[in-house]
Amino acid sequence: MKAKTSLSGIGGNLIAWGYALIILGPMIWILSNSFKRQIDILMGTTIAPFTLVNYQLIINSRQSHFLWNLWNSAVVSVISTLVVLVIATLAAFTVARLEPPRWVTFILLGWALVFHMLPTLTFVGSWYVMFTQAGLHGTYTALILAQVVQGLPMALFLMIGFVMNIPRELVQAARLDGCTYAQVFRHLIFPLSLGGMAAAGALSFISAWSDFAIALNLSNKDTMTAPVAIATFAQEHQILYGQMAAASMLSMIPALAFIMFGQRFVVRGLLAGAVK
Amino acid sequence: MAIRPIDAARIERANFWWRVGSLAPAIIVLALLSIWPVFNLGYLSLSDVKWVSGSAVVDFVGLRNFHELFTGEAVYWAGVRNTIVFAICAVTLQMIFGFTMALAVRRASKIGRSVLTAIFLLPIVIPPIVIGAMWRLLLGRDFGIVNALLSFLSLPEVDWLGDPRFALISVVIVDVWHWTPFVFLLTLAGLESLDQEVFEAAKLDVKNRWQELRYITIPLMMPTILITLAFRMILSFKVFDEVFLLTGGGPGTATEVINFSINRVFFAQDRVGMGSAMSLLTIFGVAVLIVLANTVVRRRRKQRETA
Numbered sequence: 001m002k003a004k005t006s007l008s009g010i011g012g013n014l015i016a017w018g019y020a021l022i023i024l025g026p027m028i029w030i031l032s033n034s035f036k037r038q039i040d041i042l043m044g045t046t047i048a049p050f051t052l053v054n055y056q057l058i059i060n061s062r063q064s065h066f067l068w069n070l071w072n073s074a075v076v077s078v079i080s081t082l083v084v085l086v087i088a089t090l091a092a093f094t095v096a097r098l099e100p101p102r103w104v105t106f107i108l109l110g111w112a113l114v115f116h117m118l119p120t121l122t123f124v125g126s127w128y129v130m131f132t133q134a135g136l137h138g139t140y141t142a143l144i145l146a147q148v149v150q151g152l153p154m155a156l157f158l159m160i161g162f163v164m165n166i167p168r169e170l171v172q173a174a175r176l177d178g179c180t181y182a183q184v185f186r187h188l189i190f191p192l193s194l195g196g197m198a199a200a201g202a203l204s205f206i207s208a209w210s211d212f213a214i215a216l217n218l219s220n221k222d223t224m225t226a227p228v229a230i231a232t233f234a235q236e237h238q239i240l241y242g243q244m245a246a247a248s249m250l251s252m253i254p255a256l257a258f259i260m261f262g263q264r265f266v267v268r269g270l271l272a273g274a275v276k
Numbered sequence: 277m278a279i280r281p282i283d284a285a286r287i288e289r290a291n292f293w294w295r296v297g298s299l300a301p302a303i304i305v306l307a308l309l310s311i312w313p314v315f316n317l318g319y320l321s322l323s324d325v326k327w328v329s330g331s332a333v334v335d336f337v338g339l340r341n342f343h344e345l346f347t348g349e350a351v352y353w354a355g356v357r358n359t360i361v362f363a364i365c366a367v368t369l370q371m372i373f374g375f376t377m378a379l380a381v382r383r384a385s386k387i388g389r390s391v392l393t394a395i396f397l398l399p400i401v402i403p404p405i406v407i408g409a410m411w412r413l414l415l416g417r418d419f420g421i422v423n424a425l426l427s428f429l430s431l432p433e434v435d436w437l438g439d440p441r442f443a444l445i446s447v448v449i450v451d452v453w454h455w456t457p458f459v460f461l462l463t464l465a466g467l468e469s470l471d472q473e474v475f476e477a478a479k480l481d482v483k484n485r486w487q488e489l490r491y492i493t494i495p496l497m498m499p500t501i502l503i504t505l506a507f508r509m510i511l512s513f514k515v516f517d518e519v520f521l522l523t524g525g526g527p528g529t530a531t532e533v534i535n536f537s538i539n540r541v542f543f544a545q546d547r548v549g550m551g552s553a554m555s556l557l558t559i560f561g562v563a564v565l566i567v568l569a570n571t572v573v574r575r576r577r578k579q580r581e582t583a
């Protein structure tokens with residue numbers, strides 16, 4: 001029995017590592033292409049002379065300001081994530097522990113769930129009209145507002161889950177000591193849900209950083225985010241494959257940083273958000 | 277510490293406002309930016325909108341947009357068909373591959389588990405537009421490495437993205453690559469949280485691995501499987517970014533998806549009224565699916581609890 005288990009264990013490992021290779025293959029290919037000249041890419045040369053020209057072109061040429069695009073992405077993602085965290089954590093404590101009227105919770109969470117699953121693009125047109133009429137089209141404000149509402153439902157669900165895990169007795173004890181809800185929140189809930197906020201924040205940042213549908217239509221030349229810029233490399237009459245690859249590599253950096261330094265938060269957020 | 281009555285009243289009042297104030301931001305954001313837009317879409321869908329120097333000129337046209345949407349707009353309906361085919365094929369494959377892998381890995385040793393998790397997280401956390409760019413490089417007709425591999429194996433080369441027969445298949449392949457790791461991580465977590473005692477107890481009754489899988493593992497995993505299946509399928513109606521870079525909806529309408537029609541009509545053709553009608557119809561359709569899925573999942577959960 002023991003031997004059999006270890007044998008199937010090896011098989012399982014082989015399958016998993018095989019799939020890992022299937023994931024890594026395309027990554028390595030795009031990485032290597034980002035260091036090739038356009039002509040080598042189009043000729044399908046596997047081993048080509050190493051060049052940094054793609055990175056130089058996207059960072060420092062007249063057509064492309066990719067560092068600026070990355071900065072725009074960072075501004076929008078960081079601010080919207082912070083706003084989402086504040087709103088979601090405040091609401092989560094109340095929903096999870098302070099028993100608001102049933103119908104309020106039902107409508108709030110019910111609609112948040114439906115809205116979370118609806119295609120983003122069904123709302124972008126309406127946002128576009130609203131923001132244009134308010135004179136906000138193309139501004140950071142418009143992009144951030146759209147990202148906030150987009151990220152809020154998931155953060156709300158995650159934070160409610162995490163606050164639920166804080167023992168009810170702790171809150172009751174603090175209440176008996178004469179604490180107001182505000183004090184309970186500041187001294188108890190906030191410090192205890194920092195781990196949950198890290199998970200919710202990681203997911204919220206990743207989704208804002210990755211967004212394409214919103215930024216494509218709500219940003220302008222000055223506020224264009226990295227994903228939209230990547231798409232423009234493919235839209236010229238001639239597709240700039242090398243630059244597209246280089247820009248893709250740069251825009252993957254936050255995701256790689258999350259995986260290396262915050263893996264458990266990302267995993268926790270993904271799993272908690274999915275099973276709910 | 278004793279609380280004086282006057283303090284108690286003050287605390288009570290502060291607490292009331294805290295409850296209102298803590299929920300207000302969430303409610304205001306959702307109301308203004310997600311509920312109001314739906315009403316806005318309803319109003320716009322009954323109108324003909326023209327942009328005159330940055331402000332919208334709106335003419336009421338009744339149900340004309342909807343009439344046109346149901347009688348003309350073949351592209352939108354091609355998109356609906358493609359999106360449904362895409363969702364069913366892609367998610368079914370993801371479930372099969374992801375769950376099978378989770379079953380295989382469950383008994384595997386934990387060596388390299390965190391490295392493996394890191395690799396499996398990659399497709400989930402990188403921007404989807406990058407995935408589009410990546411596969412564009414892999415599937416290109418003349419220079420893509422996939423065709424290079426095919427010709428190395430002396431198989432015929434395929435125009436993955438330009439041939440209407442293969443374009444949608446290519447999009448499905450990319451999506452399977454993208455989301456199978458997610459299903460894997462989810463079902464693996466589900467498998468590992470199952471009660472081991474059940475398996476120990478059943479050891480006498482089941483003859484082999486297959487029976488264990490058929491009569492114990494799968495029934496126990498059914499809730500996770502169902503939820504993942506239903507929600508991944510609905511979420512795949514969001515597909516847009518990868519297709520944008522891979523095929524742009526083409527060739528013809530081979531990979532046209534709902535979001536493409538909405539995006540084109542709204543922004544490239546400036547037909548705000550029709551775009552709103554499409555958005556509204558899509559919201560309605562997907563919302564019905566969400567409510568249905570929720571009801572099924574909930575009912576099954578209740579059945580299990582009473583059974």
